[in-house]
Amino acid sequence: MIVVLVEVTPDGEPAEVSLEAVTFARSLSAAGGGVPVDVVVVGEPSTSSVETMTAYGVRRVHALTGDAFAAFSGAAWAAGVLSVREKAGSVVVMASGTPRGGEVMAHVAARAGVPMAANVLSFGGLSPFVVTRQVVGGAALEEMQLSARPAVFTVAGHAVEASPAESPGAGDVVVETPAVADADLVARVVSTEEPEADLSGDLSSARVVVGAGRGAGSADGFKDLLELTELLDASLGVSRVVTSLGWRPHHEQVGQTGSRIAPDLYIPCGISGAIQHWAGCSSAKNILAINTDAEAPMVTRATYAVIGDLHEIVPAINEEIRRRRG
Incomplete structure (x- = not known):
């Protein structure tokens, strides 16, 4: 199974770069014989977001809930993702190459004792599993073999174009409250502040x-x-x-x-x-x-x-x- 961490926008919809990662996961699934693609989201997803992820071929949406997930914490999110991974026995854990995606996948890889590939653009053979990724700020490409399991990586932004699946997934929602150690909450977001004027948008x-x-x-x-x-x-x-x-x-x-x-x-x-x-x-x-x-x-x-x-x-x-x- 493939597990994808999906980030959501302030209005609760899946972020575009996360939908790109799900699209990438589908192509990887197809190459591997059709293994299911599950996603992990933090908080209970809205009906419309579940419908979107279903349209993208997602089999199951694992929603992480509880006080530990009320605000962002890279270590806590990683603990939740690993809890889902361990129950499902997934062989691939991935996210989009955003600051949060990279931080969470780094924690996941460290806890699982495996390497992590950042900014992946494409994959080659599956046995062994080889990915091509951006290095030196995109000035060069590197092939990297991920032989350990789970294979952990982030997908470079816009490496693929987000596109719905030909056939929708089941889109089942499973609400989970995994245990999170106090040590995992030492570094966390305690407040956010919006700028007075922001023309950068998303x-x-x-x-x-x-x-x-x-x-x-x-x-x-x-x-x-x-x-x-x-x-x-x-x-x-x-x-x-x-x-x-x-x-x-x-x-x-x-x-x-x-x-x-x-x-x-x-x-x-x-x-x-x-x-x-x-x-x-x-x-x-x-x-x-x-x-x-x-x-x-x-x-x-x-x-x-x-x-x-x-x-x-x-x-x-x-x-x-x-x-x-x-």
């Missing part, structure tokens, strides 16, 4: 993203970029240097140490396109780069490019959008 699922880099010039240089973001109903993503300089918050960062995006359109403005940033945006379907340097890596990789100062080009784009909308 970068991982945004269809249009406006990017901003050092070319913005300063923390005060985002006025036109923010207007473009609003006009396009887009999300704002920034390079690492922007967050390092304190111009924008870290949760807006796109790249190796930020979000991985796969929008229909990415508009990087004043971003050179270092390999660390490219690791986060290479799955974009179309890229329109705005940069003063015609030889910048982002420009040479872009679908389209405009060579010039973003502070001249972006206001012109905004004006044209407003004009066309009357």
